[in-house]
Amino acid sequence: MNIHLRDIDKENWKECIFLTTNKEGKHFVCEEFVASNALSIAQSRIQNGWITKAIYDEDTMVGFTMYGFSYDHNFYEICRIMIDHKYQGKGYGRAALSKVIEAMKTFKNCNAIFLCFDPENQIGKQLYERFNFKDTGRVIDGELLYRLDLE
Template sequence: MEILLKDIDKTNWTKCIFLTTDPDNNHYLVEEFVASNAVSIAQSKIEKGWITKAIYNEDVMVGFAMYGYSADNGFFEICRLMIDHKFQRQGFGRKALSLITKEMSKNKDCSEIYISFDSKNHSAKKLYEEFGFENTGKILDDELLYCLRI
């Protein structure tokens, strides 16, 4: 298993927007715990500072990430991290999280990385806490806000 972060371009954007966390393979603008990849890609074109990447297991796209500096919030943030329902619980999210945080930490101004998630998303909570993110005790857009100090 080799997890890679690849740019989203004209060769893979349609595959990316049809990834979904929905076990019935339905597609929504806002899924149970995350905005759709289509919404995220559109947001990244309107708001400055966001980086979007497709998450691959070798040559198979398994997920999507959006991260960067949130001008609205004034901090570095992993705004979106999703693994398609067909590939969940296989370690892809953990490996992608490791790659993303390493990429973000290359920025000399990045000493903390924030991530927020729905309090009902117990899998995300477990993953982020095991990875070293700590609860800030704050709420961002009705989600728990966690922080990883680099």
Template sequence: MIRLIDISEENWLEVIFLSTMKGTTTICEEFVASNALSLVQAQYEKTWTTKAIEYEGKIIGFTMYGFAKKQGYHELCRIMIDHKYQGNGYGTEAMELVITEMKKIENCKKIYLSTDPENIRGKHLYEKLGFVNTGEFVDEEELYVLSINE
């Protein structure tokens, strides 16, 4: 079972060394910023929530979500599954958990996310979960939105 857990003194190092790519962790990976960059960003931009994604006691991924002040909307800013665990449905399950958590945020009527136009797997997942391409771009990434039905 997938769970979202707090990032703590005991697990933060494990979280920052997760990577979507085989090899070394970098500040900007193929389709997502590094977990280390995200954790630093969340320390200075207090509107973000960061969580580790855990499966059977192992940390397998990371997510960051909250309110994007600059854009003025609620956003699933980052989500990643370590390359060793991809292709098992964990990303879908983790996204569903994040969406459930975001629905609890006061005044969150829509969830936005953006992705690289070449992230075909990601876009397929987002659309499967009900996100719709807005036709807009943010920082050269395609903007998607999920309207929340209450």
């Protein structure tokens, strides 16, 4: 496995927006536990602070992530991370999350990383807790807010 993050550009944007977590391969603006990649890319063009990247294993796109500074909440956040349904359960989420955290550690003044997730997303919860994200006890828009201290 050789996971790396690549910019979304004119060569790969269509492939990226057709990734989905839906087991039947159907596309929705809001999927079970994550907004669609198309919605995320649009959001990143309207709101400042977000970085969008495709997640690759070698030359195969396996997922998508959006991270950066949330001006709405005034903290650094992993806003989206998704692995296409065809590649789930193979360790890609863990490897991709590690790459995103590495990238965010290089941000000036980034002492903590936040993320929100649906309380029913037990697989995500286990993954985040393995990386030492801790429950803040706060809920934002019905999602649990977790924090990873980098110091």
